[in-house]
Amino acid sequence: MEALFGRYFKGDKIIWLIVLFLSIISLLAIYSSTGSLAYKYQEGNTAYYFLKQFVFIAVGLGLVFIVHMITWRVYAPLSKGLLLISIPLLLVTLVFGASLNSAARWLAIPGLGVTIQTSDVAKMALVMYVANILSQRQNEIKDLKKAFIPIVVPIAFICLLILPANFSTAFMLGLTCWLLMLIGRISLKHLFGFTGLAVVLLGVFIFVALQFKTVSRIQTWKNRIENFGSDDGDGNFQVNQSKIAIATGGIIGKGPGNSTQRNFLPHPYSDFIFAIIVEEYGLIGGTVVLLMYLIILFRAGVIVKKANRTFPAFLAIGLALLLVLQAMVNMCVAVNLIPVTGQPLPLVSMGGTSLFFTSAAFGIILSISRTQGKTELFDGEEEVKGNS
Numbered sequence: 001m002e003a004l005f006g007r008y009f010k011g012d013k014i015i016w017l018i019v020l021f022l023s024i025i026s027l028l029a030i031y032s033s034t035g036s037l038a039y040k041y042q043e044g045n046t047a048y049y050f051l052k053q054f055v056f057i058a059v060g061l062g063l064v065f066i067v068h069m070i071t072w073r074v075y076a077p078l079s080k081g082l083l084l085i086s087i088p089l090l091l092v093t094l095v096f097g098a099s100l101n102s103a104a105r106w107l108a109i110p111g112l113g114v115t116i117q118t119s120d121v122a123k124m125a126l127v128m129y130v131a132n133i134l135s136q137r138q139n140e141i142k143d144l145k146k147a148f149i150p151i152v153v154p155i156a157f158i159c160l161l162i163l164p165a166n167f168s169t170a171f172m173l174g175l176t177c178w179l180l181m182l183i184g185r186i187s188l189k190h191l192f193g194f195t196g197l198a199v200v201l202l203g204v205f206i207f208v209a210l211q212f213k214t215v216s217r218i219q220t221w222k223n224r225i226e227n228f229g230s231d232d233g234d235g236n237f238q239v240n241q242s243k244i245a246i247a248t249g250g251i252i253g254k255g256p257g258n259s260t261q262r263n264f265l266p267h268p269y270s271d272f273i274f275a276i277i278v279e280e281y282g283l284i285g286g287t288v289v290l291l292m293y294l295i296i297l298f299r300a301g302v303i304v305k306k307a308n309r310t311f312p313a314f315l316a317i318g319l320a321l322l323l324v325l326q327a328m329v330n331m332c333v334a335v336n337l338i339p340v341t342g343q344p345l346p347l348v349s350m351g352g353t354s355l356f357f358t359s360a361a362f363g364i365i366l367s368i369s370r371t372q373g374k375t376e377l378f379d380g381e382e383e384v385k386g387n388s
Helices: 002-008 013-033 035-041 047-068 072-096 118-136 144-162 167-183 188-209 216-228 237-249 273-306 310-334 353-371
Strands: 098-100 103-109 114-117
Touching (some): 013 273, 047 353, 072 144, 072 310, 144 188, 167 188, 237 273, 237 310
Antiparallel strands (some): 103 114
16 A cells, blocks of 8 residues: 555655645535535535535645646746736736625636636745745845845735735735745845835835725724724624634534534634634644644655755745645634634635645645655756755
8 A cells, every 4th residue: 555655646745644634624624514504505405515525625636646746847937927927817806806805806717607816826926936036046145136126026016916805815925925035045134124114014004094994895904903802792703603612622522513603603614614623623633733734834844954956945835834824824813813814724624726726735845845856956046055
């Protein structure tokens, strides 16, 4: 069995096992949390959403397998083109995108009846681009014009396009790129100077935005922040139900399928799926899920340490940071550590295209781990000295 697994599933075996584990957790949690949804929209067919998620998971795992067989070499030359494509996609989404809670995040593909969250395309493209520029400019990485500006301008532009509809995604993407630049040895003077400027501009933006009380999206942001800092039961309904689910789960949980808060908690299959997991599998189950994401980040660090090329090293840690930060945000919302954001739990929450982009990210990380130490350097790319 091990030989068969090793023949077809290359790369980091621990990451493969985590992907499979999270996929199983997803199916169990989705089946348990979609009962009310099934009675509301599918005439009580509780198997409908389970089977739908099963298909998504199967396609996602297939995507992981296909992508992990593709060499990481293709992503460096593609990164700039993907970034340029993502810009008009984000602009079109802002103007014509399908909305939820006054946020235009999805773009419908004509004739297919499928919607994609264009920020997913932008996230992956931007991380690829930053990893590529960092790898190419290591000899001049402290230079403002040759390294810092070519990296930070696209980051700022993409994050600004995402921000109106999805503040949390813009923040996570910006933080991921900031950490990548820190790891990539960008000048600390430039990095912290830009960070200070960004904080000031963001503060001004928030202050000005709050003056437009008639804009529904701005009102949504304001309500979430105010509800987070208040004891208002009505305003905190989602979070209160999530806290009840977590509290009643105890140490070992109520058991698979025995959640009661799924009938009261809005979006228990996406934004608050972690609360359902803790309710049914207890503190132990929740801790295991948390550890899975932390292990992904650790294994990405191992991949970076073994790598002797900068581009795949930056790409692997960048994608891992993006996935793990999203998971942390989702779990922090469930336990009321931060305001509600609407971020799904990667590879676990119910979804289609977002799950596929997550699968592609895992596939790229596995591709890098599969081929590390076996390929030549790009022209202009720096070798990682001392494997550090």
